[in-house]
Amino acid sequence: MPAAEESFGMNSVVDNICRLPPDVLKDACQHVLTYLQGQSSGVDSAEISHRFQRAGVTLDHEALQSIIRFLLLTFRSGGKNKLPADELLSKLEEGSNKWSKASLQVLHVLWSEHGALVHAQQEAQSMLSIGQLVDVQWKLGMAVSSDTCRSLNSPYVCLLLKITESSGQIRQRSFEMTIPQFQNFHQQLKEMAAIMETV
Known part of the structure; x- marks a missing residue:
């Protein structure tokens, strides 16, 4: 204008x-x-x-x-x-x-x-004003080629999170974890769920 x-x-x-x-x-x-x-x-x-x-x-x-x-x-x-x-x-x-x-x-x-x-x-x-988790998708993959990784043929988990931000927009965030990292993440989520049930 x-x-x-x-x-x-x-x-x-x-x-x-x-x-x-x-x-x-x-x-x-x-x-x-x-x-x-x-x-x-x-x-x-x-x-x-x-x-x-x-x-x-x-x-x-x-x-x-x-x-x-x-x-x-x-x-x-x-x-x-x-x-x-x-x-x-x-x-x-x-x-x-x-x-x-x-x-x-x-x-x-x-x-x-x-x-x-x-x-x-x-x-x-x-x-x-933190985002609200709307959806979680995951898939298991296998690293077969990489410029930086020496240990190929190792499994990984790819997570895709959909988050509603305070503005109302839905954003997608994705990241990859090794199997031990994913197992640790899973354990932390279980602990959080147990604590939230007691509140």
């Missing part, structure tokens, strides 16, 4: 945010912050839309979604970079000159209260 179009899109979202009464903006931000702090499973845009309508704010679906995406991106980025409230607002003002003082004040107060919690939740998620 060219810079002019990107700037126009940003200004359009900021215009819509600034049209919101402070209490309605605060409510929408709290929905997003609750999710980013791990206290809800997602941001319910239908609920936010109903609250906007009750407050007399009419926005089309795409404008509402743009506001929610903007708030998610802003708060997620602020948490990731551990930005204090003043710095977060400076970045917002650099991105658009359309901000109203009332909207910035709401964002400042909420980020001052919740920014550290969002950062802590993101830290915890990054530490826990």
Whole structure:
């Protein structure tokens, strides 16, 4: 997207945010912050839309979604970079000159209260975001030629792991083991399974 179009899109979202009464903006931000702090499973845009309508704010679906995406991106980025409230607002003002003082004040107060919690939740998620094993395939093979191996005609096990990463993408990882390495691996898996049954 060219810079002019990107700037126009940003200004359009900021215009819509600034049209919101402070209490309605605060409510929408709290929905997003609750999710980013791990206290809800997602941001319910239908609920936010109903609250906007009750407050007399009419926005089309795409404008509402743009506001929610903007708030998610802003708060997620602020948490990731551990930005204090003043710095977060400076970045917002650099991105658009359309901000109203009332909207910035709401964002400042909420980020001052919740920014550290969002950062802590993101830290915890990054530490826990290990891949989930989806599938394991294996095959037994025999080494018959090699540039580096002297002992040919020795069996090996090739493992193919399918792992779902935290981004949702499935990756494949493969590696080879000698028979003694595979037997050791198998023993470790049995020990882990036994320990997990006691938990």
